[in-house]
Amino acid sequence: MLNRRRKAYIGIMKAAMYISTGLTAALVIFLVAYVFIKGIPNITWELLSTKPSYISGRIGILPDVVNTLYIVLATLVFVIPLGVGAAIYLTEYAKNKKLVGVIEYAAETLSGIPSIIYGLVGMLFFCQFLGFKTSLLAGSLTLVIMNLPTVMRTTQESLKTVPQSYRDGAFGLGAGKWRVIRTVVLPGCVDGVITGCILSIGRILGESAALLFTAGFAHALNGVLEGLTSPGASLTVALYVYAKEEGEFGVAFAIAAILMILTLLINFSATLVSRYFAKKREL
Amino acid sequence: MSDIMTAKDLNLWYDQTQALKNVNITIPEKSITAFIGPSGCGKSTFLKTLNRMNDLIPTVKITGEVCYNGQNIYDSSVDVNELRREIGMVFQKPNPFPMSIYDNIAYGPRTHGIKSKVKLDEIVEQSLRDAAIWDEVKDRLKKNALGMSGGQQQRLCIARALAVKPKILLMDEPTSALDPISTSRIEELAIELKKNYTIVIVTHNMQQAVRISDNTAFFLLGELIEYGETEKLFSQPIDKRTEDYITGRFG
Amino acid sequence: MKKNKMIERAIHGVFLILGLLTVGCVLLITVYLVISGIPAITEIGFFDFLFGTQWASTAEEPEYGILPFILTSVYGTAGAILIGVPVGFFAAVYLSKLANPKVKAFMEGAVSLLAGIPSVVYGLVGMLVLVPAVREIFDIPDGASLFSAIIVLAIMILPSIIKVSMTALEAVPKEYEDASLALGATPVETYFRVSVPAAKSGIAAAVVLGVGRAIGEAMAVMMVSGNAPNMPSLFQSVRFLTTAVASEMSYSSGLQQQALFSIALVLFLFIMLINATLNFFLKKEKD
Incomplete structure (x- = not known):
């Protein structure tokens, strides 16, 4: 014993x-x-569908919802082509191993930088240097840099599963590199792009420190056209402001619950998607 | 020579598939017993029932008995850790831990409670000497074991098994990953070790069985077809299937 | 034909630029932080800035010593590691080696959720549950303190620790474990004495990743740490490097704002050091 x-x-x-x-x-x-x-x-319909008004003392988070939506869409619109392009360069073009190493190290470095630093540099570069002022656009562009490594990595992973024989086959038929990329490589990116989108949306929804000084904390409801160039709080920033500055904990918790539901949804779809892709690969 | 292990009506299933059918065998002490047969015949599976390594696979079901020193090792009162200490195992692929040579050998004794440095030094040296590898490694005991050659690694694994002072050594195709020179050194070592230990070896190499074993058991499709003195089994097999196998007609 | 070649070349060029984008971003961030961070340091003086114990940026005779922030960040991170690593480590061993598949699947979902919850939500719950609890339990005037921040950070680094350690532990070859079991070690002894040492680089990487997360977290910490620029003490209001930047940025100007950039530069240097360490362990894990 x-x-x-x-x-x-x-x-x-x-x-x-x-x-x-x-x-x-x-x-x-x-x-x-x-x-x-x-x-x-x-969480009431009134909260979701109105903007705050000092006159009636009412709090509504519609502007914050709309701002968040804007930020998510604007970030994805930029980050996906950039991330996919970077991944294609790495898997299809880059021959110099040292260069690939440098690029991958840079990507790892980017994913380790804290969001407060992104916020600061975003403010200096996009808001001040490029003159976008404090705006949803400046916030989104900051988030583009933050999420670039994610999209690049997921796309790289999915490109690894495109069999070399497909590329060879296309080249064998006399296709040029660009044609091979359009017809063989790009369709292979789809899995990675979808996974990258889900992960990025999760990160964007949860981000606050990087948005504080780039997108600001205005609660105004903007028109569709000037939306991107106006400042505005995302849901997370609004949560922070209501909790820390205004002591409106009810509203803060309502936003927290919404964010929690979104996080659950995102995790759930990430699991579903990865399971679906794993199955597809087995076939 | 007295018997040290006996299997009675041993059956084993993986889920629904029966991998061992009514195996009955008696293994004599201080000798080398070889298990041969084509791959998938159950010889390795059977070997692992002797120190209950199959317990680790949740879908395995076993009926029958394996008696060691007169006690059924599948009895609920048996301490499986003590059993595995007494019945050591050497695996197909050399598997030293990613630690120093010294720590590899000392792992077993330490696990069983030996703390004294003097005692451990003594056990390490003795085990390495018994495994005929002392001279090669005595100057680099603190070096990582993964830096050794495959043959050395396998002898280190044998030394590691010896360090807990087992009675029986189970070897699961110990030379299948090695070159001919390393193989012959392991074979010499096995013959040397049988003076003090009982050795059961699974091999896919019939020449090896002939060279080193006293008794040989031939397995086919989960059944023990024939078992007897090695010399006799290879020269005058009783069963037609044994003859077909040893003359290279299948497998 | 010639036209085709030109197009191919142009496209190659476009992809090259996209590929170098990450490098460009890292350079951009580095250059901006260095350029905007250096002036205040030279004006305040290197030693006065880094080792000054007084931060009074809005006083009539302002003082810009950031030692309190540096120490708070270091202590806070160390505390979070001290609490978060053991919990995450033992949970990772259990989940990767012993847990039945259902428990494992549930916990993997739970850990992903923990990783996905926005930091402001941690801050909010910390503000309303943890801070009052700390005030009650330790009988102090305000629960917003270094201690509260440490607890929140410990929770926030848990998912990284668990996930990365699990990956490393699951990659340990089964042969090692078999060898240990065959020597008469029990499963638990085997996992802690063979599997864990075999996965040590991966587990070290998990810890370093946790350090990076903890030192870089701003919002959650801002909501529970009280935010006064004191020298760190467990049950006092404190300010971290991250929160020092965040709390004054919106109304600062001149030398005060430049000093905030300098703080960011210090934080950035910490992070680069951590990244290099992380990379070292990840490379070791691969070999």
Whole structure:
């Protein structure tokens, strides 16, 4: 039989594992439950469909919802072609291993930089140097840099699964490089682009520090056309402002609950999509 | 020579497929017993039932008995860790831990509670000497074991198994990943070791069985077809299927 | 034919530019931070800036010493690692080696959710649950403190620690574990004495990643740490490097604003150091 010392060691390790896993599980369940219990009762149609008004003392988050939507769309519109292009360069064109190493190291560095630094540089470069002022556009462009490595990486992964024989086949038929890329390589990017979109949307929705000084915290409802060039708070920034500056915790929790639901949806679709792609690859 | 292990009516299933059918065998002490047969015949599976390594696969079901020193090792009162200490195993692919040579050998004794540095030094040296690798590694005991050649790694694994002072050594095709010179050194080592240990070896190489084993068991499709003295089994097989196999007609 | 070749060349050029975009962005960020961060440091003085213990940017005779922020960031990160790493590590061993598939699937979902929750939500819950609790339990006038920030950071780095450690542990060859079991070690002994040492570079990478996350977090920390530029003390209101930048940026100008850029530069240097360490461990893990 095991001696006492071994039994004690195993017992301690097992206890540590159960406690740690249990703690993690409890934490997640608590966070979700707490945010939902505090937040969902505060989500009303009025809150979602109006803008705040000092005259009637009403708070509405419609502008923040619209701003978030703008930021998500504008960021994706820029980041996808750029990220896909970078990935295509790496997998299809780049022959110099050192250069590939440098590019990948740069991408890793970008994903390690804290968002507050993005916010600062975004403010200096997009708002001041390029003259976009504090605006949704400046915020989105800042987020483009942040999400570039993500889209690049997911696209690279999906391009790895395009069999070399397809490319060889197309070249064998006398197709030029550009034609091969359009007909063989680009369709192979779809999986990566979809995964990249989901991951980026998740990150954009959750981002706040990078938007604070680039997109600002205005709650005005803008027209469709001047929307991008006006300042505006995203949902996360609005949450921060309502909680920290105005003490409107009901509204803050309503936004938190909305963000939590969106996070759940995004995680769920990410799982579904990766499962679907894994199955497709097996076929 | 007395018997050290006996299997009685041993059956084994992976999910629905039966991998071993009614195996009955008696293994004598301080000898080398070889299991031969075409791949997928159940010889490796059977070897792993002898130290309960199959327990680790959740879908495995086993009936029958394996008696070691008169006790059924599948009995619920048996301490499987103590059993595996007494019945050591050497695997097909050399699998030293990614640690120093010294720590590889000391791993087993440390696990079983030996802390004293003097004692550990002694065990490490003795095990490496028994595995005939001491002279090659004595100056680099603190070096990572993964830096050794494949043959050296396998002898290190044998030394590691010896360090917990087992009675039986199970070897699962220990030379299949090695070159001929390394192979012959392992074979010499096995013959040397049988003075003090019982060795059961699975091999796909019939010459190897002839060269080193005292007894040979021939497996086919999960059944033990024939079992007897090696010399006899290879010169005058009783079963037609054994004859077909050893004359190279299939497998 | 010639026209075709020209087009191919042009397209090659376009892709080259796109490929170099990440490098360009890193350069852009570095150059901007250095250019805008250096002036204040030279004006305030290198030592006075880095080792000054007083930050009073709006005083009549302003003082710009950022030692409190540096130390707070270091202590806060160390505290978060001290709490978050053991929890994440043991959970990762359990989930990668022992948990049944259903528990594992549930927990993987839970950990992804933890990773996806926006930092302002952590900040909000921290403000309303953790801060009052800390005030009650430790009987201090205000719960917004370094301690509260450490707890929030520990929770926020958990997902990175668990995920990266799990990947490393799952990559340990089964042969190692078999060898250990065959020597009579129990599964638990095997996982901690063979699998964990075999995955140590990956686990180290997880810790370094956690350090990076913790030191770079701004919003959640801003909501629970009180934000006064004190020298760090566990139950006092403190300000981190990140929150020092965030809290004054919107109304600052002149030397005060330049000093904020300098703080960002210091933070950036910390992060670059961490990235290099991370890369070192990831490379080691690959070999």
